[in-house]
Amino acid sequence: MWAVYAAGSALFASLTAILAKIGIDGVNSNVATAVRTIFVLVMAWVLVGVTGNFSGIREISPRGWLFLALSGLATGASWLCYYRALQLGQVAKVVTIDKFSLVLTILLGALLLGEHLNLKTVLGALLVTAGTLVIAFA
Known part of the structure; x- marks a missing residue:
């Protein structure tokens, strides 16, 4: 089943690049990243609610919180770089390097x-x- 989710990830990552390249036209890349992040945040919490997994928050250890926070910061840095690169370069080249x-x-x-x-x-x-x-x- 992991391969199905991985294939979905690849498909949606591809769509992310194309849609982002279109969406950032004339928009500051940092602002575009912030707007994108709002939608990701809302979607993630809606999914937690729909699946009834709010109780899982209490199960996260302090170490888990630390590494999830660091992962979130790395994701944010990645997205900021990615959007700026998309704004400046060709989508095929940016995605290849990404x-x-x-x-x-x-x-x-x-x-x-x-x-x-x-x-x-x-x-x-x-x-x-x-x-x-x-x-x-x-």
Whole structure:
């Protein structure tokens, strides 16, 4: 089932880029990011309400709060950079470099989480890196 959600994530990420590129025309990228964030926030809390998961808030440990907060700050920084890049560059090139996060995540997962790297993962990361360089800087 995770693959279905991952495919949905890819589809909606693609739509995010296209819709954002259209939406930021003539708008300050920081303002656009703030407006987008409002809609993400409302959607997330509506989903929590609809699924009846409000009690899950009490189950978050202090460590969980810390790392969710740090993740939120990283997301905000990513979105601010992403929207500014979309405003300045071609959507295909911006998204290609943005998706290089896959390679960075593989590396950080190995370094910080101790996740095992096998030959297929390393080869895939190298291919993604090559593809990123070809698309973004060709």
